Structures are given as structure tokens and as C-alpha cells.
Amino acid sequence: MGLYTVHLPQWKLDEISEIKRLASEFKLVGLVDMYGIPARQVQDIRRNLRGKAELKMTRNTLIEHAFGDLSGEIQELTSHLSGHSALIFTNENPFKLFSILEKNKTKMAARPGETAPDDIVISKGPTSFRPGPIVGELQQAGIPAAIEAGKVTIRETKTVVKAGEEINKKLADALVKLDIKPMDVGLAIQAAYYEGSIYEADVLAIDETAFYNSIISAATHAFNLSVNACYPTKDTASAIMTKAVREARGVAIEAAVASSDVIDAVLGKAQAQAMALQNVTG
DSSP states (O other): OOGGGTTSOHHHHHHHHHHHHHHHHSSEEEEEEOTTOOHHHHHHHHHHHTTTEEEEOOOHHHHHHHHHTSOSGGGGGGGGOOTTEEEEEESSOHHHHHHHHHHTOEEEOOOTTOBOSSOEEEOSEEOSOOSSTHHHHHHHTTOOEEEETTEEEEOSOEEEEOTTOBOOHHHHHHHHHTTOOOEEESOEEEEEEETTEEEEHHHHOOOHHHHHHHHHHHHHHHHHHHHHTTOOOTTTHHHHHHHHHHHHHHHHHHTTOOOTTTHHHHHHHHHHHHHHHHHHHO
């Protein structure tokens, strides 16, 4: 333990030791952003992560002390600390952890001043509200509401706020009343240390389906290139031989080469040509 920690209270020393113990026991040490996550959701997240990862909330200064006592690139994690950081430990690789955390996110109502993660679209159709002040409240929020057949109805489908734009108070209140929850709530990876390297969130945020399709497409192109260039590999040798045999057979038939492999096709072609000539000449 570093000299700068010896004067800390015992509970802080114990906390630092616990962080270092967990860092030594797990392959991955990460920082996650806890901002805006209610206590109930935190408990749900802990339960969903059980057996996959361990979440630890502690003071940033203690994280800095613990990492300062460790060697290697893990010390760089401290540069990603924010006021709402927590530690996460797992034996999964960082891409798998990112995927797990994304799948464990839940939806919450938007609060005034928050940024829309995606376009927020209000669909056309009737609501459960009876005529009343709600009509004016929706209209003030930019939602085209009217009264039809004794119920409040959204007259047309409308994007009330685009991704990246701020959600104002009137709209936030209207979305709550419409039971629309546009905000993703869950742990967001800030950075992860794994096998000697630091992985930041933008590196981990990949579209797995698109990535898989890209690999399949690249493999298909490589296979076709190998076959067309007659460059044999263990995967393409059979296809190259099949293509060569097919092309050789085609040449033999066109040249009327009387070999045992193509004589039937040569005679069949000759007969077809004779019949065609007979039809022309009558």
C-alpha cells in the first residue's frame, strides 16, 4: 500500500484493500456511470448481474488511491472517473459486458432538461382521457390533441422532439400523462481495463448483427475471389476443381471432342443441331 494511504482512517483503508482484492480476482475492471438511476433500478440491476458481474459503489478518491497502488494501464481508469462513477468487476470480455448492460437497461419517464436519446414520436389515435384541461396541456407541449367522440384524440402522428434535443417541462409532463417513457436507464460503461488494455465506451458500442453480416460478406467475397483466381486453399480447392471440370467439359462439348466423359453430350448436341437444320430445310 502506498505511503500516502497510511494516514487514512481504517474504514477507508479497508475499502481500498477491497477494491484491490476485487481487481486481482477478476479479469475486467470497469467504471460505470450511475447518474440518474433510482435506488429501485439499482437493486434490479444488481439482481440481474448476479453471477455475471459485481457492482461496487464507493468514493472516487478511494478508487484513485486503490488504482494508484496498482501497476500497469489500470491506473489510466482514473482519468475516466466522474461524480457518479461506480466500479464493476467481471470475467467477461468488455464487449460481452457492454452487451449485458445494454440488455439490462429499462425505460423511464423523461425529466425536464434531459436530452432525448431517440426521436420521440407521438402516434395518431384516441387516448384514455376524457375531455378536460388535458387537451390544452397536450397542445402547449406541441402535441396535436383534440376531442373526438367524447375522448381526447391525437389527430396526427408527430415527432415532438428529435434525438439529441432537450425535453422541456411541458413536454416532459405530457409524456408522463401519456405513459411514454423514452429514457434508457441502466449502467453506462465509461471505460474498462481488460488484459492490459483500456477500452472506452465508443469502442465497445458496436452493432453485433451488422458486424456479423460484415464478416459473412467478407468471407463470401474472399471465397469467390479465391475460386475465380484459381488460388487453392483448404476451403476452396474443391470448388476450384469442380469449376475446372465444368469448364473443361464445356470446352470439350463445344469442340466436339469424342471422349468417354462427354461423348453423350457431343452426340446429343449434334442430334439437336441436325433436327434444327431439318426443320429449317423442311
